Amino acid sequence: MMRPGAIAAWVLVFALGFCTEVSAASARRVTVKVVDIAGGRAYLTPGEAAGVGVGSIVVLRDRRYRVVGATGKHAVIEMKGRELRLGMTGRAEAKIERSSGTSLLPPKPLSAYENQWREPVLPATRQTPEYVPLGNYSDGTRIDLAVSTDVGGTIALSDGESFGRAALRTRLHAEPFEQPVFFDIDLAAQSWFGGNIANRPGASSRPVIAVRELQFGYGTLQSAQVGLGRLPFAAVGVGQLDGLRVRSPTWAGFSIGAFGGTVPNPLDNLPTLDTTRFGVQLAYQNESLDAQPFVGLSVHGSTFMGEIDERRLNLEFDVFPGNARVSGHFELSMHDELNVWQAPRFEVSAAGLDASFRVGLFQLAGRFDMRLPERSLWLGAYLPLGYLCNTVPDPASSTGNEVVCLDSRDARYFGGLDASWLFHRVALHAGANLVHSQTAANFEQLAGYLQVRVLRIADIAWTDFSVAAYARSFVSDYAARVAAGVDIGRIAELSAYYRISLNQYDADPDGWLQHSAGGNLYFGLGHDLDLGLRVDGIFGEDVSVLVLGSNLTWRPSW
Known part of the structure; x- marks a missing residue:
């Protein structure tokens, strides 16, 4: 007869099989924010x-930093x-430094130090530095x-073709x-090779030169500010724009701005006059408050080939009350009364809430998001109609190949919940998420994970074990993963992992x-120079590939 302890152990093993993993990078994540x-x-x-x-280790804007000093807060x-x-916000490696208490040795008597110290000599009496003018300081x-x-x-x-990509990216912010x-510049020269990729469909979406930002500006965060050129984003809820953005000086944290320009071609990133976008934004941000609140509201519209297209209102907020964080977004879209997507005159096209809080060594985070397909005449020129709405064959079509909404x-609804507990050298992470579409009969994705991570092994290494379960609309995946890493001389980090999964298509038992x-x-x-190398091998019934990657980054400190 099996003992109660053995039964409990088997129950725990089967329970772990229905959880999911997180990567080694997310296992030690703690959300951090730059406050000064x-x-x-x-x-x-x-x-x-x-x-x-x-x-x-702290990661901000894809750059790694090491904490050199810390207090409780x-x-x-x-x-x-x-x-x-x-x-700015980022993520950090969570670990706790604790000193073990030991009894102090009894102090030596003062007589033990008699005649131990030499007479002090002033450095200036033995040094003859040369005169170097400092010049004007700025x-x-x-x-x-x-x-x-x-x-x-x-x-x-095995079967299939090999592909590769090489890119050289330059990012510059200059206040000369x-x-x-x-001046802000962000551009990349890139090339794809292998598999006759240049002649494959979609070649126009792989430009040799990609300009993400090319901006000239005047002003500061507190004063009036103007930006001209290719802007990476124009306002809350508004992305890339070739044009002009202006903003008033801040008053008690409030500012108002306006923008206008054209939208680059979404495939080759080249300037085009087909689509224009314009709008205004009202913002409030007060970094002097402990909660550091931010609220942004933008009202904007667009034209496509001379016709009025998008009309939207976007709202975003972000606040840090105590050891918590709360952020959210909301989007209201307006359409013509008669439109090809059969959308209502007004609709909430997106809304979401993201929050987390920490109590001692426990942290809980949750996220909810609702989003409708983004609909516009501009997108309709590049995407099939089925990307923008639910379609059926057009009964008026003579060929039967046409579709209508x-x-x-x-x-599409997304919900997720994550929890973590951090002990002296052990971190435990668990969570679950789901995805559901309004017209689907069942959930499109159910997932959960559980991970145990041991930190600071001999002060230089870590290891973790995780289990995962994914149930999707067409395939299921149940996996276990083990990983380990080591810090090499404070200048390098080496890590490795192994993952095994049981996969099953819904159509195949x-x-x-x-x-x-x-x-x-x-x-x-x-x-100023960092190097990253990565290699992954994936082997299974329908796949056998080797994935290689490398990154070399130079950040000169002038």
């Missing part, structure tokens, strides 16, 4: 009370330039440059004058095993 910048250092919150202590990192700004100039190369590809080990003039109410293994190497080649 001074003397080449950035001050973040939270600090040691949340597990962000000396030696923790704050952590300090050294910047490589002036790449960070107030209010800190009005600032240049932040990052140049990175990405080279990678997928190598087919004492006046508040700035049946209805537009096909909202038989399942199959899939194996994955890989490793990562991050290496600091110098103060």
Whole structure:
């Protein structure tokens, strides 16, 4: 007869089989925010009370920093330039430094130190430094440059073709004058190779040169500001724009702005006059308050080929009350009374809420999101009608190949919940999420995960084990994963993993095993140069590939 302890162990094993994994990077994530910048250092919150202590790795804007100082509520990192700004958020490695209490040895008597110290000698009596004029001092100039190369590809080990991609990206923020003039550049030269990819469909969406930002601006965060050129975003809920954006000075945290211009071609990223976009924005941001609230409201519209197209209102907010964070977004869209998508005159096209809070070593985070297919004449020129609504064959079509919208109410709902507990050297993470479409009979995705991570093994290594379960509309996946990593001399980090999963298509009662293994190497080649290498192998019944990737980033500190 099986003992009660053995029964409990088997119950735990089967329970773990219906949870899901998280990556090694997310296992130690703690949300951090830049609250102050001074003397080449950035001050973040939270600090040691949340597990962000000396030696923790912080990632902000895809850059890695190491915590050099920490208190209960704050952590300090050294910047490589002036790449960070107030209010930026990122993630950090959670770990806790604890000292073990030991009894102090009895102090030596003062007589033991008699005649032990030499007479002091002033350094200036033995040094003869040369005179060097300091000149005029000015800190009005600032240049932040990052140049990175990405080279990678997928190598087919059985059937199929191999592909690769290489890119050289340059990002620059320059304030070369004492006046508040700035330049922002973000562009990339890229190439794809292998598999006759140049002659495949979609070649126009793979341009050799991609310009994400090319902006000239004048002003500061507090004063009036103007930006001209290719803007990465124009306002809340409004993306890339070739045009002009202006903003008033802030008054008690409030500011008002306006923008207008054309929208680049979504395929080749080239300028085009087909689509114009314009609007206004009202914003409130007060970094002097502990909660550091931000609220942005934009009202904007667009034209396509001379016709009125999008008309939308977007609202976003972000607030940090105590050890919590709450953010949300809302979008209201307006359509013509008669439109090809059969959408109502007004509809809430997107809404969501994202929140988290921490109590001691426990953190809970949740997210809800509702989104309708984005509909516009502009998108309709590039996408099939089925991307914008639910379609049926057009009864008036003579060929039967034409389709029309049946209805537009096909909202997609997402809900997720994550919890974590951090102990001395052990972190436990668990969570679940679901995806459901309004017109679907069942959930399109159900997923859950459980991960146990052991930190600071001999102060240089970590390891974790996780189990995962995914149930989707056409395939299910049940997996287990083990990983480990080690810090090499404070200048490099090496990690590796192995994952095994049982997969099954809903249309096929038989399942199959899939194996994955890989490793990562991050290496600091110098103060300004970082190298990252990655290799992954995936082997199963219907796949056998090797995925390679590399990144080299140079950030000169001027």
